[in-house]
Amino acid sequence: MTEETLQVFIDGVSRYFEHTKDNDLRVGTPYLADNCAPVSMDYTGLIGVSGSNKGCVYFTAPKAMLRHLILSLGEPDTSDENMVDLVGEVANTISGNARRELGKNFMISVPVVVSGAPGKIHLPTELRSYVVPTTWRSYNAAVVICLQH
């Protein structure tokens, strides 16, 4: 997996935040994480990738951030459903960006939103995933990329 590929996924998230009022999504230093203990917060929007690179990419964020984000988008309803929708939308933007940039070798599935315990995300344990911490306002979220080459 190349730096360029990773960048496409990170850009996907940044692209989503460009539409928010506070478009300053700050990208932290990426690091590696063992897949035995995947990074996961309250809500996770996950897209599966097949093709020459197999695996998944997900955006995970805490409730507080999503609530704030919903409000900043001018939507007063901060229900769980809306949070799920929002995370799904971020995942959708990631997948749209990846489709456009990476072409047909990356077959990307419809986003799935997982909420709650990190145990619900299963990643191939023999691989490490790239964790890209992001900060929006004072909230920490992350883009996690785990692709087999």
Place this chain on the structure above:
Amino acid sequence: MKLDFGKYRGIIVSVALFLLLDASVLLMNFYISFEISEDAVGVNLAGRQRMLSQRMMKSLLDLDAADSVEQRQLAMAELSQTVALFDNTLRAFASGGETLSAEGHGVMLGAVNSPAGRQALEEAKTLWLPFLQRLDPLIDRHSLGGDASYAARLHNAVAYGRANNLTLLRLMNALTVDLENVAASKAKRLRLIQTVGISLAVLNFFIIMFHFLRQLRESDSKIELARQETREILDTVNEGLFLLDRDQHIGSQYSHALLNILGQRELEGVAFAELLDGIVSDRDRNTAAGFIKLLFDPRKKQKLIGDLNPLRQVEVHIPQPDGSFANKHLSFGFSRVVIDGEIVHVLVTVQDISRQIKLADELEAAKVQGEEQLELLSTILQSNGDLLRHFLSNSFASFQKINGLLKQPAKTHQQYIDKANQIFALIHNYKGEAAALELHRFARQAHQFEELLDGLRRSAELSGNDFLGLVVHLNKLIAQTETIQGLVEKLGTLGLSGTSQVASSSATYAYPHWSLFAEQVAERQGKEVELLCSGFNDVPLPKTMEAALNTLTVQLIRNAISHGIETPEQRRLAQKPPRGEVDVRLLARADGSIQLSVEDDGDGIDRQAVIDTAVDRGLIDGAAAESLDSKAIMNLIFHPQLSTRSEVDEDAGRGVGMHAIREVVRELGGRVTIQSRRGRGTRFQLFFPAEINAVKSAA
């Protein structure tokens, strides 16, 4: 469609026979009914003869008994009419001819042929002719009536009539009966013919029914059997099979495997382009449509256009119910189906060649990996197993530390620079150890890693995203280190190389690799050096301490050669032997503390060069440089961005070496001292407290 007459000849002949029979019966019916109707006329006229014979007799008797002229004329008229009619009719019966019907029309009668009829007619003729001879004069002379001869002739006729009247009646009756019998026999024959004809027709019908029903049943069962066989083949075959018509639609029969391969439920009548939609690229789909069109063109040679098949080997992405995609490699084959010289269909075969492709890919990957592993393997086999294990465990520890550093949040540029510097120190030590063990591949990669870091350190503005390339590189390093560890473990179980476990005590610890390493560094720099080691096998050390000492020693040896030892030329000019010496000693003091010293007989530290470099790099300003004391100058050596070497190479130049050393020593709770005399040499002394050693060993 052309009708196959041969196949249907039986039924055509049978039906024709059926019609012929019906027509024959109808024809016979016409003919015989016509004859019967003729016979009926005969029977009627024969009956009239009976009546005429009696009327004739009555007229004769009336004539005989007539009192007046009117009566006589009436009787005569009657007699004349009846005689003429009787005679005429009798002749017609006897030899065929015309007579008058009851209605007064002329009617043709055929001569009676039956023996009984002929006999009755002959007898009647025998009686009738004499009678007629007696009657004729009466009728002719009628106008002369009243004379004596007339009376005598009348009397004669009456007498003859009386004598033969009943016989004549009987004969005419016999004729009537005979004619009736002939008609009845004809009617009987007609019935018989009809019965036989209809029976034959019915028989024929049943033959047709049974024969053809059986044939139908047989052909039905043959068709069913063939259908069953086709179904079995289509259900069992592993390839996808189907036919395409000229409009490129899928036929009704296709193999079960096709559904599995393409993940579809129903394909009958589906357009081929629709089938490919979304699973192959639009370009391939359009090319395939054009290709199939060519296949239907009889002027194009199949062999020549075969290479145009865009789906010979194609990667498809089949949507799954859960929204994901199944990746497959498929091979589509196309063949014309020619019947009577006409291309009616194109047979398409679809094979799932994912496994073959995967195997080929794996083979290729294994080949590449094998080559890499072979290189690693030769390195491992040449290395000291224990050292290698040290190296590996050190490496993982370093990688973990690097990853930990990456993970630490940073906001300001300086924080990012610090992060880069800390990572640099770790990777630099790793590089040194890799080089010392002659793991050149790792040393090279660590060097690339350093280059990336160096790029970062020079950036005016740093952000987290800039570290992305570094993380990718780190992942690669970890993966390769894992590979080599896997190999070492495998070799360990095979009992190969020096990889068998040794006790944690370093009683047999040997450092031949340092000498080798020193020689290599010296060779690269055009220097000559001899490495002297002592004390390492006398001081028992815990594993962690061993690893740290190894890292430090390697780094210090490299520094001593790179920075201290002069080239043989320079040494000769300085009245020194051309071969420099690096003396490495490990001492254990009575209080348990450890002292490592690395001393070279090189040129010593050029304090002015250190100050100039520090000023050049902006680490200190010119004014501050003036007031630096000896200790402060020595301290500059440990700054992460100081190196007095003008060129960067695998061994030195980035100035991180001393910084990395101090980081490790600090982590172990030790301290570093430097003693240096210009032109005489430099001694680095590293002191480690006993408790650290004890704590580490307990851990």
